[in-house]
Amino acid sequence: MPAKGKHRRPKSQRFTRSIAVAGTGGAALALPLMGATGAHAATPTASVAQSVEKTVAAPTAVKKAAGTKTYAVKAGDSLAKIADEQNVGGGWKKLYSDNRSVVGSDPSLIRPGLKLTIGKKAASGSAKQSSARTAPSAAKPTKATEAASTSSSSGYTLPVVGATVGTSYKVAGSMWSSGYHTGVDFVVPTGTTIKAIAAGTVVSAGWGGAYGNQVVIQHADGRYSQYAHMSSLSVSAGQTVTEGQQIGLSGATGNVTGPHLHFEIRTTPNYGSDLDPVGYLRSHGVAVG
Template sequence: MPAKGKHRRPKSLSLSRGFAVAGTGGAALVLPLIGAAGAHAAGAPAAATAVTPQAPVALQAAPVAAAQAAPTVYTVVPGDCLSKIAAERHLSGGWERLYADNREAVGVNPSLIHPGLKLNIGGPGEAAPAEAEAAPAPEADAEPAAQAAPKPVRKQAEQAAPAQREAAAEPQAEAPAAAPQSAGGFVAPVSGGISTQYKVAGAMWSSGYHTGVDFIAAMGTTVKAVGAGTVVSAGWSGSYGNEIVIRHADGKYSQYAHLSQLSVSSGQSVTAGQAIGLSGSTGNSTGPHLHFEIRTTPSYGSDMDPIAYLRSKGASL
């Protein structure tokens, strides 16, 4: 009997200790041999420590997930083209990815986008760099994450800087060529060759023929005024996209179409060789180029041979 009594006491004692420690929040498994009072004292701080770090993680995860799930809707404005939008918003995949994400809205020709068109910028799971930077609202609870965020942003800025410097240098590289192009005060609008001549026949033109010449010009090439004059219009012009018309001293008008950017406004005086905008593919265009006309009036349908006119003014083409 004494042996059986000794066998029962440890059982009831271990059971009571187990209940005492279980009431502290789950720390009992690491303290099977200490007393009930000790388990209560050690268990309370341990439970608090285990729960506290989980709260900031949940707070951080919610805004990040929300930012990554929502694409941005962009409304096309006059002068826009897909490559310009993709470059300005630093979209991965460039204009090709932007077109693929919005093919149903844009249609079969990626060059034909019109003001007011809604585009999705960044599909589900992709957030723009600016949004990712602004997303973590609870900074006090997530200091390590906030400190780590500027590193990739700085790397992106450093990677983008050389490209931006090269882009800024392009107009400067073309500017010196403007002076020697003309001995009589007129210059070519761009330095590229001609892709489509004047009066080429075709059903694609409403008049039945090409009313100007198309100069080869990559997206963003600086476009220059061919001679001194006054800007009579600068803005959106239907199938011509962004267009500038300049009146010259001899009463003739030069027209520059499909521009991606305008640098002058109506009523402004310009000089020969002055930068007036950037080439693009706005309006009814199959790709980046400069459509150029010489007219006897500021309106469509009064065209004349632009190459013959420029050569008569001393421009070198």
């Protein structure tokens, strides 16, 4: 008979061992769990679940970072054009921000063959992104910036800076004697500097009838560039000019409805021998908006 007043020895708790298997993308991860009948039995399970969750989530971040591609710039490309064709979220500003260390300080100056990264995360910790954050923000180029970015390594430049294209080449209409527009119009206010697109010799500089005050320049490749409706001229026939040299100021002389620069590329110095001026500039690496 058991003696009164004595305590029974409590039975020791029994622990059971079990194995938890967590899937991590097809691989099985065996984790030993200590099972107990006490209130703290769930604690190890919660810790393991958190560990497995972190392990599974890691590959997802890698996939997002890998979603980039490289684009090789072609003649006639601009950041805006590339961003539109490649569906870049954030447009040309995002594309420029991601590739600033490659493009340089002038977003309008991209040369054929340049390699751009499409789809790079703006928050990347790479050296390229770090330099982009410390540099000025990629705002719309100012006229001063554009002035330095319109030229190309081939020795050609835009005839006017900061202009938008108005009437394009070959647009049909009865207001033109040829039945179509023989050049391209750059919409600029009177007094805007007009520049020679490349080095050459001035063939004519003066009044050109419906073209108003005009300048025609012959270039080394045998082509001729014409600049019309100018308010004043800075060069004369027989004078040699260099790329980007001022040849006059824009205006509204001759047969016009408002101030602009009418620009042509010709195979001869005369009317009726026109070529696509935008295509010509782009073939020489000059970006035309």
